[in-house]
Amino acid sequence: MRVNLKLTTVAAATAALALTLGACGTSSDPGSTTAGEGKPDTSKPLVVAASPTPHADILNFVKDHLAAKAGLKLQVKEFTDYVLPNTATEKGEVDANYFQHKPYLDDFNKKNGTHIVPVVNVHLEPLGLYSKKLDGLKAIKPGQSVAIPNDTTNEGRALKLLADNGLITLKDGVGAEGNLADIKDAKGLKFKELEAATLPRALNDVDSAVINGNYALEAKLKPAQDSLALEKSEGNPYANFLAVKQGNEKDPRVVKLAKLLNSPEVKKFIEDTYDGSVVPSFGQAG
Template sequence: MRKTTKITTAALAVGALTFGLTACGSDKDSAKADPDSPLVVAASSVPHAQILGFVKDKLAAKEDLKLEVKEFTDYVTPNTATQSGEVGANYFQHKPYLDDFNKKNKTTIVPVATVHLEPLGLYSKKIEKLADLKNGATVALPNDTTNEARALKLLAENGLITLKPDAGADATPKDIAENPKKLTFKELEAAQLPRSLGDVDAAVINGNYAVEAKLSPAKDSLALEAAANNPYGNFLAVKEGNEKDPRVAKLAKLLTSPEVKKFIEDEYDGSVIPAF
């Protein structure tokens, strides 16, 4: 992995909250879990599955935790699998995305412990600096509700567009008030964005997919999301009612341990930031 400029973790005080492990559902749901069976966790490949792999290989034994990691390439199946009980937990998302997902799908997934932040960035294979983005350029955006709004906010913060005053966490290109460069927007599934770079002038890419595509958010991005007061920390999540599962409690403890913090800092060097 290429070395990149470190982003300080001090700015993540707001995002560093570890959610309490009090039950939001019935004890009956929690009692169904066999504490001696492996906890199956759905995760995005990078960095989530890698971080879980570190926990499984280096830390889980000391907590007598059997851990099984199941990798997914999309942002939908991990939640539906958690809701159905196919997996016991997931680790891939942030709170605005989960809130929107629960509302639209009538699911009852809840956060347990916040682990890290992946700064979202604007990337290009055709230009080397933001000022070179031409009039009429095509910019690809993630097409899920919260990340599209997050991407538009990044463009607005860097002077490429102006959003309407009432544009919120569900903003779309329709909420653009001013578009001085007359940019055209192409909405794609988040996982497809790195592969779109050859077909568009620039793309706003989620941090995990950028790292997976060998892009360094800290080094390769034309514009990068600020870490300060960022609400997009990624967390361990479970179906409501399973917060008391002792395996979940053990994993939450390990994911927010000093060992994991050091692993994230050493392995990703600013492209992924501990949020605890």
């Protein structure tokens, strides 16, 4: 998750935000926040920041098929990293975002002093281990390279996937925030920490890589078919949700969108479109 995005400082993220929003025209279209007040203008479209796949795809399905009937004007802005959607939401550049899970958000808020809160769970993207050189877990041998996401929560999640499949051994009690120092036995594997968005491209340079579901889909990988190992969805804490800045949970536009995102129509869209690579995970978030 990021161009070496370790969530280092708010200043770095803010600088990047200015560049990205300027590039996509957002500086002249600052969302639906009333200037100078910091409060949403509910007469304007709800502007939601989202990762392209599957988040923006799901939102655009809602926009094209469900929003008008519900009386909701919806605008979707795509972002290709995991920092800018939260900083844009905090600053009021967008009204909401849809791209992340709770462990990541908790870590982000803690490190950046932001006030983003979850509204409603929508889906789960199982994390997977992929390779262009190997045809199965048994082909993974000592000395081979494994690329993993470099952000705090997804790195720990990736290591757990590897441990669950017997490729490494973690120290006792290591949870979602595990890192390379928490590996008890690497079994000869060599690790490369990379921004999550670059991991599909890294498959040409490493023996295998642990890739987030949305980036796998963007790279035309089919997690249910192409992965060497895939996260289990049952009891998984990494459901992706709609989120807003604290205090905006009851914005009537947000309430309408939350209801639509948990609708039978969206459930069918997810199941029909992603064939198990993305699965519905509805319900109250947080």
